[in-house]
Amino acid sequence: MGSICFGIDIGGTSVKLGLFTQEGELLDNWEIPTRKEDKGSFILQDVAASVEGKIKEKSLNKEDIVGIGIGVPGPVTEDGTVVQCVNLGWGTFNVANEMKALTGLETKVGNDANVAALGEMWQGGGKGYKNLIMVTLGTGVGGGVILDGNILTGSNGAAGEIGHITVSYDETESCNCTKHGCLEQFASATGIVKEAKRILEKSEEASVLRNVPALSAKAIFDAAKEGDALALRSVDQLGRYLGIALSHVSAVVDPQAFVIGGGVSKAGDMLTEVIRKHYEQNVMLALKGKEFKLALLGNDAGIYGSAKLILGK
Amino acid sequence: MGSICFGIDIGGTSVKLGLFTQEGELLDNWEIPTRKEDKGSFILQDVAASVEGKIKEKSLNKEDIVGIGIGVPGPVTEDGTVVQCVNLGWGTFNVANEMKALTGLETKVGNDANVAALGEMWQGGGKGYKNLIMVTLGTGVGGGVILDGNILTGSNGAAGEIGHITVSYDETESCNCTKHGCLEQFASATGIVKEAKRILEKSEEASVLRNVPALSAKAIFDAAKEGDALALRSVDQLGRYLGIALSHVSAVVDPQAFVIGGGVSKAGDMLTEVIRKHYEQNVMLALKGKEFKLALLGNDAGIYGSAKLILGK
Numbered sequence: 001m002g003s004i005c006f007g008i009d010i011g012g013t014s015v016k017l018g019l020f021t022q023e024g025e026l027l028d029n030w031e032i033p034t035r036k037e038d039k040g041s042f043i044l045q046d047v048a049a050s051v052e053g054k055i056k057e058k059s060l061n062k063e064d065i066v067g068i069g070i071g072v073p074g075p076v077t078e079d080g081t082v083v084q085c086v087n088l089g090w091g092t093f094n095v096a097n098e099m100k101a102l103t104g105l106e107t108k109v110g111n112d113a114n115v116a117a118l119g120e121m122w123q124g125g126g127k128g129y130k131n132l133i134m135v136t137l138g139t140g141v142g143g144g145v146i147l148d149g150n151i152l153t154g155s156n157g158a159a160g161e162i163g164h165i166t167v168s169y170d171e172t173e174s175c176n177c178t179k180h181g182c183l184e185q186f187a188s189a190t191g192i193v194k195e196a197k198r199i200l201e202k203s204e205e206a207s208v209l210r211n212v213p214a215l216s217a218k219a220i221f222d223a224a225k226e227g228d229a230l231a232l233r234s235v236d237q238l239g240r241y242l243g244i245a246l247s248h249v250s251a252v253v254d255p256q257a258f259v260i261g262g263g264v265s266k267a268g269d270m271l272t273e274v275i276r277k278h279y280e281q282n283v284m285l286a287l288k289g290k291e292f293k294l295a296l297l298g299n300d301a302g303i304y305g306s307a308k309l310i311l312g313k
Numbered sequence: 314m315g316s317i318c319f320g321i322d323i324g325g326t327s328v329k330l331g332l333f334t335q336e337g338e339l340l341d342n343w344e345i346p347t348r349k350e351d352k353g354s355f356i357l358q359d360v361a362a363s364v365e366g367k368i369k370e371k372s373l374n375k376e377d378i379v380g381i382g383i384g385v386p387g388p389v390t391e392d393g394t395v396v397q398c399v400n401l402g403w404g405t406f407n408v409a410n411e412m413k414a415l416t417g418l419e420t421k422v423g424n425d426a427n428v429a430a431l432g433e434m435w436q437g438g439g440k441g442y443k444n445l446i447m448v449t450l451g452t453g454v455g456g457g458v459i460l461d462g463n464i465l466t467g468s469n470g471a472a473g474e475i476g477h478i479t480v481s482y483d484e485t486e487s488c489n490c491t492k493h494g495c496l497e498q499f500a501s502a503t504g505i506v507k508e509a510k511r512i513l514e515k516s517e518e519a520s521v522l523r524n525v526p527a528l529s530a531k532a533i534f535d536a537a538k539e540g541d542a543l544a545l546r547s548v549d550q551l552g553r554y555l556g557i558a559l560s561h562v563s564a565v566v567d568p569q570a571f572v573i574g575g576g577v578s579k580a581g582d583m584l585t586e587v588i589r590k591h592y593e594q595n596v597m598l599a600l601k602g603k604e605f606k607l608a609l610l611g612n613d614a615g616i617y618g619s620a621k622l623i624l625g626k
Contacts (some may be wrong), residue, residue, distance in 0.1 A: 075599055083599075114564040131468050145565060154445050154567025158599040161564045166557065166595050177597040211354065244479065249328025251474045252458060282479050284490040286396075286471035287389055 002066040004118055006051055006105075007119075007307030009112060010034065011073045012087040015047055018303035021053060022066070024123045028054070029303060040089035048102035067106030068099055069306030071115035076156030079159075080109040083157060108309045112302055114151040114160055116261065116295075119145025119305030125293040126259045133246070133255050134295065135162055137264035140176070141184040145253060149313045152253075163188070165248055169242045186241040189264055192217045196234040207231055221267040235274055245280025250279070250287045261295025270295065315379040318433075319364055319418075320620030322384045322425060323347065325400040328360055331616035332367060335379070335624055337436045341367070342616060353402035361415035372463070380419030381412055382619030384428035388470030393422035396470055421622045425615055427464040427473055429574065429608075430457025432618030438606040439572040446568050447560070447608065448475055450577035454497040454504075458566060462626045465566075476501070478561055480554045499554040502577055505530045509547040518543055533581035548587055556591025561599045563592075574608025581607065 004027070009016040011034060018029040032050050035042040051068065054060075071097060074085035079098025099107040109294040110118070117134035120126040126134065130149045143162030145152040152159045162185035164177050171181035185191050193215045200209060205232035212219045223231035246258055258279075260272055272292040280288055297304055317340070322329040324347060329417055331342040345363050348355040364381065367373075385408060387398035393409025412420040414442050423431070430447035433439040439447065443462045449455040456475030458465040466471045476497035482567055484494035495600045498504050513522060520543035525532045536544035571592075587606040593601055612619055 052573045147460070152460070152566060155569045156567055156595075156599055159565065159567040161567070161597060161599065164597040165561050165564045179595070181598055182597075212622075248478050249565050252562050252565040253465060253471055254472040254473065254474070256468045282492070284471075284474060284477040284492055284495075286469055286474065287477075 004060070004064055005066040005249050005310050006054075006068045007303035007305070007308050007310075008047060008068060009115070009306060010043060010047070010073070010088065011112070011304030012036070012073060012278070015043070015050075016143055016299070016303050017050060017054070018300070018307060019058070020304070020307040022157060024059065024304070024308075025100060026300070026304070029300070030054075032087065036089050036248070039091070040172070042093065042156070043088060044098055044102060048099065051103055051105070060103065063149045065105055067108070067310040068103065069115070069308070069310035070095060070099065070107060070109045071112040071302045071306045072109060073112045076109050076153070077157045078153050080107065082109070106310065110151055110153075110306070110309050111144075111160075113142030114144040114153070115125065115299035115305035115309060116142070117259070117305065118151055118308050119297055119301040119303070120259045120261065120295050121146050121149070122308040123304050124259070124296040124301060125255055125261070127290070129256045131253070131255045132257045132259055133160075133162070133249055133253070133257040134261060135242070135246070136262040136295075137187055137260065138189060138262035141187050142262070147253065151309070162245060162249060165245045167245050183241055183245045187238055187264075189217045189262075190247050192220060192234065192238055192264065195237060196231070198218050199230055199234050199237070203230060217264045218266065221270060226269060235270065239271075239274030240278045242275045243280075244282050246275065246279050247282035247287070250290065257291035257293055257295045259295050263303060265294055315377045317373070317377055318379040318380045318620050318623050319367075320616035320618070320623075321360060321381060322428070322615030322619060323356065323360070323386070323401065324348075324425070325386060328356070328363075329612070329616050330360070331613070331620060332368070332371070333617070333620040337617070339613070339617070341371070342365075342613070347401065349402050352404070353398070356401060356488070356528070357408065357411055357415060361412065364416055365420070375417065378418055380623040381416065382406060382421040382621070382623035383420060383422045384423060384425040384556075384615045384619045386425045389422050389424045389466070390470045391466050391494070393420065395422070419623065422623050423619070424457075424462055424470060424473075427457040427466070428454030428618035428622060429455070429614035430459050430473070430572070430618065431464055431621050432610055432614040433574065433608050434459050434462070434617070435621040436573070436617050437520075437572070437610040437614060438608045439570055440606070442569045444566070444568045445570045445572055446473075446562055446566070447572040447574060448474070448555070448559070449608075450500055450573065451502060452576035454500050455575070456566065458568075460566065464622070473560060475558060482558050496554055496558045500551055500577075502530045502575075505533060505547065505551055505577065508550060509533050512543055512547050512550070516543060520544065530577045531579065534583060538583060548583065551590045552584075552587030555588045557595050558620045559588065560594050560595035560600070563596055564584045564601065567600060568603065570604035570606055572606045572608050574614060578607055598604060
């Protein structure tokens with residue numbers, strides 16, 4: 001039985017790699033570019049070569065290595081089959097089997113948002129909880145469901161698609177998923193800005209946001225922290241949509257905690273508090289009082305979670 | 314290792330009991346009244362006496378009995394502790410331990426809606442699926458989440474509280490849970506009637522429903538099947554609220570199938586089809602195409618599910 005492992009997070013532009021102990025210590029981490037040409041057919045070869053290179057560099061013995069965990073940006077079934085990874089050019093194939101064939105190392109594969117949730121449970125904002133929901137507020141809105149310490153994959157690898165819970169039935173613009181009114185349309189970094197602009201347009205009120213040349217989620221939170229009324233309204237609306245969506249999640253799985261991550265979560269306690277406020281207004285008594293935590297691992301959540309995926313409980 | 318078991322469903326007015334084989338054959342079933350006096354302190358004693366009586370009557374050997382499964386109308390944690398069973402007068406105590414002390418038989422306890430879901434998975438409308446959601450449309454709206462063949466209990470025993478997902482933000486009346494706009498307010502037997510009356514009041518259109526002395530969910534579905542426009546509108550609204558709530562559920566756990574039970578489900582395919590229509594309009598591509606099944610076990614779902622709970626996977 002080995003005592004170290006690789007945690008790997010394959011993204012659209014780069015692959016993050018980490019070497020971990022079983023206890024969760026990150027011994028080394030590095031990145032390689034994601035070669036997307038030829039339908040992404042070089043990606044796993046590049047990753048395998050990089051792993052082999054690190055094994056040589058560190059004079060590691062393969063018997064000391066538990067295996068490789070990999071997070072990928074798309075749906076993955078329990079056995080490690082990706083259904084389609086549009087961002088990588090991939091079709092449908094078993095990533096775990098291919099990586100094992102390339103390296104001889106046991107491999108487990110998960111969806112990147114799910115794996116990030118597992119990472120935060122292991123060594124991040126969700127440490128100490130075995131049943132938690134992670135919501136990642138970034139370019140999109142990702143979600144991960146951890147039950148009894150394991151990722152919930154779902155029958156088609158689509159569990160935890162919290163960003164595509166419908167939260168508004170009046171929205172006329174389409175989400176990237178083609179539906180209308182998804183949480184992602186209001187709570188992603190771009191969604192927050194779009195909604196703030198709508199609020200500014202509908203009002204005549206003065207706001208420091210009117211003078212910000214390139215509006216951003218950060219600018220909106222900064223203005224809200226200074227007491228700007230329209231910025232506060234934007235933040236409250238964001239909290240309402242997130243609070244409502246998480247109230248739905250809670251009624252289904254009754255978790256212990258929610259962990260909020262992604263670039264937007266740099267807003268800090270103001271974000272978790274406004275989500276909590278609206279969550280509490282929208283859940284029944286038995287579901288009140290959940291913990292709302294900020295993610296702690298940032299862009300490393302994926303490598304931590306991938307490592308935990310192969311290490312197991 | 315035994316080969317038979319007891320499946321017991323404790324309700325507010327009567328306790329249903331069943332004797333089952335491991336294969337799911339119901340060998341015998343009977344009922345006793347639920348004695349609620351003295352904070353329900355006689356209930357488990359009565360159940361234990363009834364079980365002991367059946368063991369004698371059938372000349373059973375306790376070594377042949379796997380144990381007792383019990384469904385109760387309230388939240389239950391993994392270890393068999395009920396948090397509060399208002400309908401039975403119970404406070405907080407470990408039902409599994411007490412029943413084991415009374416009978417010497419291994420006991421497992423689950424929430425009645427969760428246990429019914431397990432029963433439908435085992436021998437009912439959900440047979441063949443390991444990941445399913447059951448929704449029970451009766452006096453209230455109950456829900457049960459089955460993942461990988463097991464009941465999902467949740468951290469406070471409140472997983473699967475689908476009836477209290479908020480589906481309307483305009484509702485001014487309170488739900489029994491004190492929130493506003495819960496699914497239960499629109500999709501319970503009484504909720505369906507209340508909403509149909511609202512639709513009738515708002516319209517001048519002719520409808521056979523105007524001549525029904527005591528409106529019921531059945532009368533509404535019967536009229537809809539005859540093409541009555543306002544009845545059809547009532548059914549469509551019901552389908553919309555259920556379809557929306559189940560779209561939320563799907564985005565969290567990505568099940569294989571939904572099983573619809575309770576008295577309202579006697580409406581049959583018209584009900585499942587209208588739910589499916591609105592479900593499909595409200596989920597992202599990866600979550601489309603789920604199965605919508607009718608429950609098959611009726612009031613026996615609880616005893617089947619309790620039996621399966623003690624038998625295990």
